[in-house]
Amino acid sequence: MSLTDYFIVLFIALFMMYAIYDELITARRRGDTRLRVPLKRRNGLDSAIFIGLIAILIYRNITSHGTQVTTTLLMVLAFFSVYLFWLRQPKLLFKLEGFFYGPVFIDYRRIQSMNLSEDGVLVIQLEQRPLHIHVSKLDDLESIYHFMVRQHLADS
Known part of the structure; x- marks a missing residue:
């Protein structure tokens, strides 16, 4: 295997x-998902663009008679890219002490204020920067509101 193949394996491992x-760990970290x-x-x-660039690399490797290992690794990288970017559904997980926004856990005590923009984006102001949360269904904003109110009443 060449150095390029090792880098592709590294990216595949990071994506995996x-x-x-x-999918598995954030749902179980910091208690039950509420x-x-x-x-x-x-x-x-x-x-x-990223997947297109991988497709160009696959085409270039095949036409220049590159190694089969490199082609296979690039195809696996393309598969993981399609899964992570298009098939996997991003989610917001609310826990007892905070919530997961992507891979990051945010404690409820860090929230300075919450606002709803006109286009249905929930803006949560933290100490240093705001989070813009784009929900897939507007009805979910009401669920978030009711959950946060119950959470605030339980903390009081």
Whole structure:
């Protein structure tokens, strides 16, 4: 295997670890999941460009009679990319002490304020920067609101 193949294996391993963490570990970390809210997919153009570049690399490797190992590794990388960017549903997981937004856990005590924009985006102001949460269904905003109110009453 060449150095390029080792880098591709590294990226595949990183994608696989992120997928396992996102699907299996975050649901079990920090206690039971109280509320699960699906989010809109974002960065579709970026992911299409990335997968297109992988497709170009596969084509280039095949036409220049590159190794079969490199072609196979690139196909596996393309599969993981399609899964992570287009098939996997991003989600917001509410726990007892906080919530997971992507791979990051945010404690409820860090929330300074919450606002709802006109286009249905929930803006949660933290100490340093705001989080813009784009839910896939607007009805989920009401579920988040009721959950946060119950959480605030339980903390009081």
